[in-house]
Amino acid sequence: MTAISMPAGSTPARQHSSLDSSMSKARLFRAYLTEAKYETVRMLRTPAFAIPFLGLPALLYLLFGVVIFGAAIRNDAQAGLFIFAAFALFGVMGPGMFGFGMLVANEREHGLLTLKRALPMPSPAYLVAKLLMAIMFAVIVMATMLAVLPLGHIKLSAGQLFAAAAVSILGALPFCAIGLFIGVLTTSRSAPAFVNIIYQVMMHVSGLFYPLPKFLRTIAPVWPTYHLQQLFFSVIGMPSQGSASTHIAVLVVLTLVLTFLAVRRLALKG
Amino acid sequence: MNDTFLAELSEVSKRFGNTVALDQLDLQVRSGELFAVLGPNGAGKTTAISLLLGLQQPDAGTALLFGKSPHEVETRRQIGVMMQEVALAPELRVREQIDLVASYYPSPLSPEAAMELTNTASLAVRPYGKLSGGQKRQVQFAMAIVGRPKLLFLDEPTVGLDVQARELMWVTLRKLVNNGASIVLTTHYLEEAEALADRVAVLAKGRVVASGTVNDLRALVVRKHINCSTTLTVEEIAAWPDVQSATTDKHRLLITVSNAESVLRRLLAADHNLREVEVRSAGLAEAFVELTQETKS
Numbered sequence: 423m424t425a426i427s428m429p430a431g432s433t434p435a436r437q438h439s440s441l442d443s444s445m446s447k448a449r450l451f452r453a454y455l456t457e458a459k460y461e462t463v464r465m466l467r468t469p470a471f472a473i474p475f476l477g478l479p480a481l482l483y484l485l486f487g488v489v490i491f492g493a494a495i496r497n498d499a500q501a502g503l504f505i506f507a508a509f510a511l512f513g514v515m516g517p518g519m520f521g522f523g524m525l526v527a528n529e530r531e532h533g534l535l536t537l538k539r540a541l542p543m544p545s546p547a548y549l550v551a552k553l554l555m556a557i558m559f560a561v562i563v564m565a566t567m568l569a570v571l572p573l574g575h576i577k578l579s580a581g582q583l584f585a586a587a588a589v590s591i592l593g594a595l596p597f598c599a600i601g602l603f604i605g606v607l608t609t610s611r612s613a614p615a616f617v618n619i620i621y622q623v624m625m626h627v628s629g630l631f632y633p634l635p636k637f638l639r640t641i642a643p644v645w646p647t648y649h650l651q652q653l654f655f656s657v658i659g660m661p662s663q664g665s666a667s668t669h670i671a672v673l674v675v676l677t678l679v680l681t682f683l684a685v686r687r688l689a690l691k692g
Numbered sequence: 693m694n695d696t697f698l699a700e701l702s703e704v705s706k707r708f709g710n711t712v713a714l715d716q717l718d719l720q721v722r723s724g725e726l727f728a729v730l731g732p733n734g735a736g737k738t739t740a741i742s743l744l745l746g747l748q749q750p751d752a753g754t755a756l757l758f759g760k761s762p763h764e765v766e767t768r769r770q771i772g773v774m775m776q777e778v779a780l781a782p783e784l785r786v787r788e789q790i791d792l793v794a795s796y797y798p799s800p801l802s803p804e805a806a807m808e809l810t811n812t813a814s815l816a817v818r819p820y821g822k823l824s825g826g827q828k829r830q831v832q833f834a835m836a837i838v839g840r841p842k843l844l845f846l847d848e849p850t851v852g853l854d855v856q857a858r859e860l861m862w863v864t865l866r867k868l869v870n871n872g873a874s875i876v877l878t879t880h881y882l883e884e885a886e887a888l889a890d891r892v893a894v895l896a897k898g899r900v901v902a903s904g905t906v907n908d909l910r911a912l913v914v915r916k917h918i919n920c921s922t923t924l925t926v927e928e929i930a931a932w933p934d935v936q937s938a939t940t941d942k943h944r945l946l947i948t949v950s951n952a953e954s955v956l957r958r959l960l961a962a963d964h965n966l967r968e969v970e971v972r973s974a975g976l977a978e979a980f981v982e983l984t985q986e987t988k989s
Contacts, residue, residue: 443769445798456795464783533778540745540775542768542796542839692747 453544457551462558465521475520475559479513480566487574495575500660502576506567507586507654508631511647513563514590515625518556518598519617525552526605527613536692549685553598560594578658585657593650596673599680600646606684649673696722697756698843698874699744704753706739706898713739715898716753721843726865726875728885731895737878738776740895741845744876745773757843769797772841774832776848776878782821786812789820790834797839806838811860825852833861837868844868844875850884862888910973916952919970920945922963932958944968 445453466472487495487505495502529535538548564587571578578586604616625631627638628645642648649669655662699721706714714736721727729737742748743755746762760767780789787803794800807813810833815823820831829852836844846865850858865875865888879885885892886906893903902909915936922929922945930938934951949955952971959966 443766443798445769449795449798453795456792460781460784460788460792463788464781467783528779533775534780536747537773537775537778537780540747540768540771540773540845541793542765542771544765544796 450544454547454550457543457547458554461551461555465517465555465559471517471520475513475516476562476566479509479563480570482512483509483567484570484573488570492574499576502574503655503658503660506571506574506576507651507658507660510564510567510586510590511593511630511650511654512625513567514560514594515597515621515647517559517563518553518594519601519604519621521556521559522552522598522601523604523608523617524601524610524613526602527608528610530606530688530692531610535688539692549602549681552602553595556594556598557591560591564590582658586654589650589654589657593653593673596646596650596677596680599677599684602684603680606687643672646673646676698723698758699876700754700756701740701743701750702754702756704740704743704750704755706736706743706748706751712898714743714750717895717898717900719744719893719900721874721876722891723874724869724872725890726869726877726888728889728892729876729878729895730880730882730885730892731878732880735895736898737895738847739898741847741876741878745771745845769839770842772836772839772844774829774836774844774846774849776851778832780820780828780832782819784820785817786820786823786831786834787816789831790838793835794838797841800839801837803834803838806834809837809864810834811857826854826857829853830857830861833864837864842873844873846875846877848878848880850879850881858884916949917970917972918947918949918952918955918959919968919972920947920959921967922959923965924959924963929959 483506487502487509491501491505495505526535535548539545568583568587571583600620601617604620605613608616624645624647627634628642628647628651629639630647630651634642643664649664649672652662652664653666653669653673656666697720699719701714701717701719704714704717705712717736717740719729719740729740731737739748743750744757744762746755746757746768755762757767758770762768784792787807790803790806794803794806800806801809803816804813807816810830812827812830812834815827815831820828823831829849833846833849836846850861853861862884865877869875869890877884877888889906891904892906892909893900894909895901921943924945926938926940926945929935929945929947932955934949934955936948936950938945938947940946947955956969956971959969
């Protein structure tokens, strides 16, 4: 039996008064930051998550935008921008949808969320951390996309590039909300299927990758991907449909409504 | 609210569908004690803890933590928690898991200090997912104490630990109590309650069927064992009043009695050669079985 000694000055519960339970703003901020840091670290350490989400967008852009259609794009700048938009938005959708959808379902089911609710974790920190993780992934995706962009003979001003990055990164938010909503309604087994179906359908029938036939075009505004794509087009000087304020309003309302419903259900049922 | 109670359930009832999990349960945890909650599976131990932690709402009655709602994060900053079933992020290293929990508290231990107390320092850089079941429990214990809590909730903390690790946890728990912490512990290891608890509550079917010190509980169940060498026969003694059973083991006789004194007097009178008489209380294990069976019948 090993004898243990208490580290000096580190005795649990020593001389605590009930007033000690208040947290300084600095420590509270640190709690949020630590939660976000470890959420990001753990996803970066999950190759099945990190490699496809971080690597694929730029690789697919290189494949389609440079290798396969590179010659054609020299004569059709808009086609190049279309492919650039497609893979940038594809890149920022995934981490939010899968990160929230699958992790929340899994953590609800396997006790981690329960433990965090019992511990004095500031309750918004759980979602804020995942949100910051998804944004961090979106930032990395956009950085890789911007890095390979010169190979695709696309000419955008610094202002347009900045605006495109901002739209993409903030555009991750509605997909986080969709993922969260799926995550609170499904089990860890069914979540991957639900997330995948919605992810695939949303990409393919919203016109993200190719122009749609007319009957699908009329219902495309149902999908958040459509609104994000149109916003992206408008900031990089492509012809776009609808007004930017409508697209923003749709995305904001969708994000808020799904987040509200999901958070309420999490609070009631865990 | 009595100020001496750190955690309190008052006339709490909780149902899950048609199943009554808790039935007008009263439980109080006092300052500076190690309080063990014992009971068979389905007795309501984990539900009782969940209500005290604010994870579930009682259908009736009140659950208080430090005299306040357990839902308030300020209240929960004074507690540490180790749950029975939890899958922590397997990708995070041990020190990172502990550091994350430490960030929730106003003045926590350093992760290193918590690892030293729980003998997990050698695991610091190991990914949590690569640990054995017992090592995971030790890390969860480190996470429970890192916030320097006044009150620790430990749900079956030593399940899956080897003997050495369990004893180390016991030593640490005693030190924590000696240093002023209070502990609520659920366990089905009765010797754990006997070895550690200042007070024990036995739960069965959502009710407290007995509570008190380990000695109180033993006394509550008056059954005793008399072990002796005698020339009398098993059949003869088994027929006496107050004798519940009598068995023979080589040359010795083991008699289970409800009134040790009267049986002893009769034994001494009937057998002048009576030797090696030993009378002992039924252990808590037996008291526990007896108490919970009464509720079943």
